[in-house]
Amino acid sequence: MTATAQACVITKVVGGLGNQLFCYAAGRAVSCRTGAGLVLDLDFFRSDVRYERQYRLDCLPLGPHDVLTTKRLLPRSLDLRWWRLRRILLERGLVPGTTAIVEKDAKTFHDELLTCSVSGKLVLDGYWQDERYFQSAGDRVRAELVPRAPESERNRSLGETMSRCGSVAIHCRRHHHRLADGTVQPARGRAGLDVQYYRRAIGRLADATPIDHIFLFGDEPEWLLQALPSTIPHTVVDWNSAPGGEVDDLWLMTRSRHFVVSNSTLSWWGAWLASGHDKRVIAPRPQDLEYWVPSARTWEEIDW
Numbered sequence: 001m002t003a004t005a006q007a008c009v010i011t012k013v014v015g016g017l018g019n020q021l022f023c024y025a026a027g028r029a030v031s032c033r034t035g036a037g038l039v040l041d042l043d044f045f046r047s048d049v050r051y052e053r054q055y056r057l058d059c060l061p062l063g064p065h066d067v068l069t070t071k072r073l074l075p076r077s078l079d080l081r082w083w084r085l086r087r088i089l090l091e092r093g094l095v096p097g098t099t100a101i102v103e104k105d106a107k108t109f110h111d112e113l114l115t116c117s118v119s120g121k122l123v124l125d126g127y128w129q130d131e132r133y134f135q136s137a138g139d140r141v142r143a144e145l146v147p148r149a150p151e152s153e154r155n156r157s158l159g160e161t162m163s164r165c166g167s168v169a170i171h172c173r174r175h176h177h178r179l180a181d182g183t184v185q186p187a188r189g190r191a192g193l194d195v196q197y198y199r200r201a202i203g204r205l206a207d208a209t210p211i212d213h214i215f216l217f218g219d220e221p222e223w224l225l226q227a228l229p230s231t232i233p234h235t236v237v238d239w240n241s242a243p244g245g246e247v248d249d250l251w252l253m254t255r256s257r258h259f260v261v262s263n264s265t266l267s268w269w270g271a272w273l274a275s276g277h278d279k280r281v282i283a284p285r286p287q288d289l290e291y292w293v294p295s296a297r298t299w300e301e302i303d304w
Contacts, residue, residue, distance in 0.1 A: 007036040010068060010098075011124040014044045017056045017246045018265025019127055021145055024057055026113060026128035028144065029137040036118035038065040046072045047080040059247045063144045087125055098123055129265065129293045131272070146273050147251040154239070155248050158215075162255040165212040168205060169256035170198060171267035172218035173291075193262055193284055197304030198227035201260040201282040204302060209280060215256060217249055218264070261299075263292045272296055 011027030013020050024040065031038040045055050046069075072079050090100040101112055103126025113133050116122065134141050149156055162169070174192055205211060206229075214234040216224045221236045228234055240248045246266060253259070253270025259281045261267040271281045281299040286292045295301055 007034070007118045007120060007122075008039050008066070009034070009036050009118055009122050009124060010039040010041050012041045012044065012126075013055065013057065015127070016051075016053050016266070017250065018267075018269055019129075020055070020057050021269050022127055022129050022133075022265065023124075024062070025134040025137075025141045025145070026126075027124055028063065028141055029134035030113060030116065030118070030122070030124065032137040032140060033114075034116075034118040036122070038063070039068050040065055041068045041123075043068070043070055043083060047076045047083055054243065056244065056247055059244065060145055060147055061143075063140065090123055090125055095123075097121060100125060103127060129268075131294070131296045135297075142273055142275070145269070146254055146275075147247050150248045150251055152248065155252060158235070158237070159252055159255040161213075162215060162252065162257075165257070166210045167256045168202070168211050168214045168258045168260065169253045169270060170202075170214060170216055170224055170260040171253070171262045171264060171270065172198070172216075172220055172224050173262045173264040173267065174218070174220040174223060193289075193304050195227045197284055197302070198224060198260060200302055200304070202227065202229065202232075204282055204300070205258055205260070205280060209258065209278075211258075215252070217253060217270075218262065218267070263289045265293055268293045268296075271299070 009027050009030045011023050013023045027038055027040070030036070040057070042055050045053065074082060087102060089095050090098065091102040098121045100123040101110060101116065103110060106127050106129060109130060109132065110126070113124070113128070149159070172193070211232055214228060214232055216234060216236045218224070221238055237249065237252060240246070250266060250270055254273045256274060257276050258279060259271035259274070261271050261281060261283045263284060281296070283295040283299045283301050284292070284304045285301045287304065
């Protein structure tokens with residue numbers, strides 16, 4: 001970590017790529033509003049023993065920031081417990097020289113992020129999955145988070161095709177997580193969207209705008225085939241499965257004209273980062289979804 005003696009916002013970066021983007025965006029917005037420096041705390045990734053998620057924001061054209069990493073001194077499972085304990089200490093104000101805003105409930109909006117001042121070290125500990133946290137810095141966040149064009153010619157060519165036609169990117173989330181050993185952790189309860197949602201969403205888009213081609217993304221994109229009208233050409237994007245491939249999928253989604261998003265943070269960002277002036281986004285109403293992100297203010301929500 002480089003010198004951070006001046007006022008700084010330290011945002012803890014956690015989870016997969018979609019969650020990492022929310023952590024960064026919230027921290028950047030507070031940094032822009034207060035004039036404080038931005039520091040990304042990456043200690044989560046040294047101890048993510050269950051999913052072994054990797055830091056991916058280094059693949060994006062981020063704005064000025066410092067990086068905080070500390071050496072792991074404990075076995076990974078114990079270190080994860082220590083990481084969680086530090087969260088409790090922060091929440092109780094027991095870390096000297098540091099103030100913190102800790103997100104206790106991801107579905108409760110924390111207004112203090114919009115008004116807080118920064119005179120020393122302010123730690124943001126949460127997922128911050130709400131557009132309102134960074135709406136004031138939206139243009140800057142979008143410029144810093146759209147991935148660079150992939151190295152793969154296959155992806156670059158597909159991206160050009162998507163940007164030239166009346167394209168729709170559709171994303172599905174059928175599972176909760178893929179574990180470090182490669183096995184899939186199924187979603188619990190009624191966590192997944194059914195085929196009817198996608199059929200309704202495609203129909204809603206087709207009533208409003210011409211659809212030339214549908215591009216399918218997610219953890220089971222082939223499953224989406226049963227929701228597609230037989231008259232619309234489609235492409236299943238299933239080749240970016242290697243580690244880091246989610247960054248290429250994100251870039252591809254931003255090339256699309258319109259979107260049908262799922263209860264996935266990566267899906268959310270693919271639609272939000274796209275810059276088309278006539279963009280239409282269909283999103284599910286939360287209802288009893290186990291995992292969901294509040295829709296951006298211009299999106300249309302439908303039942304499922």
